[in-house]
Amino acid sequence: MKVGIVVGTTREGRQTPKQAQWVATTAAKLEDVDVEIIDLADYPMPFFAEPISPRYNPNRVVDETAQKFLDKLAEQDAYIFVTPEYNHSIPGVLKNAFDYLDFQMNRKPSAIVSHGTVGGARAAMHLKEILSEGKTVPIPSFVAFHGVSEGIDDDGNLSEALKANPYGPQAQLDGMLAELKWYSDALAAARAQEA
Numbered sequence: 480m481k482v483g484i485v486v487g488t489t490r491e492g493r494q495t496p497k498q499a500q501w502v503a504t505t506a507a508k509l510e511d512v513d514v515e516i517i518d519l520a521d522y523p524m525p526f527f528a529e530p531i532s533p534r535y536n537p538n539r540v541v542d543e544t545a546q547k548f549l550d551k552l553a554e555q556d557a558y559i560f561v562t563p564e565y566n567h568s569i570p571g572v573l574k575n576a577f578d579y580l581d582f583q584m585n586r587k588p589s590a591i592v593s594h595g596t597v598g599g600a601r602a603a604m605h606l607k608e609i610l611s612e613g614k615t616v617p618i619p620s621f622v623a624f625h626g627v628s629e630g631i632d633d634d635g636n637l638s639e640a641l642k643a644n645p646y647g648p649q650a651q652l653d654g655m656l657a658e659l660k661w662y663s664d665a666l667a668a669a670r671a672q673e674a
């Protein structure tokens with residue numbers, strides 16, 4: 480499984496990259512898993528302003544930076560979106576990136592790791608709806624994390640106390656990654672059969 484871990488914020492002083500690093504470090508330990516962090520800060524796209532909805536525009540001309548982001552998504556077998564909650568939803572910069580999508584994530588699975596005062600759960604629920612329209616397959620499990628600023632250090636290491644909790648974020652992430660791998664393998668086999 481080639482998994483792209485999308486960092487869903489770009490603001491100065493943001494916390495999301497360290498949560499994404501924790502996810503990446505955990506995923507990289509699994510067998511048959513290649514991990515790539517896809518940071519929206521590296522893809523400063525303008526606000527989407529194409530004249531026709533991307534999936535209905537075979538002759539679309541895409542902003543150069545947005546196209547690089549889409550090409551990077553297309554390379555992956557699976558996705559993990561790491562997002563905080565902004566105003567009870569996902570950050571605008573992440574929604575804008577989704578508005579550029581056409582078929583890059585078609586029939587590939589995606590998962591969510593969120594954070595915020597209620598674990599970013601409201602953003603995660605909105606994101607599940609958006610992912611459905613992104614033509615990806617949102618898997619059932621997700622990780623909603625409260626207290627990222629104290630719970631994960633700047634290098635993406637989870638605190639020892641959280642690691643030791645059998646129902647804590649590490650256990651949830653491990654379960655979610657196993658589920659994502661299962662869906663990724665199953666959907667890759669189905670896509671191959673169809674090709």
Ligand SMILES: Cc1cc2nc3c(=O)[nH]c(=O)nc-3n(C[C@H](O)[C@H](O)[C@H](O)COP(=O)(O)O)c2cc1C
Pocket residue numbers: 488489490492493494495496563564565566567568594595596597598599
């Ligand atoms: C514009 C903005 C809106 C926010 N709205 C919420 C919110 O509705 N619910 C919540 O739990 N946290 C909210 N927060 C707190 C963020 O979830 C928290 O600051 C998180 O670290 C943001 O991710 P970032 O550091 O990568 O930007 C908000 C933060 C910002 C900057």
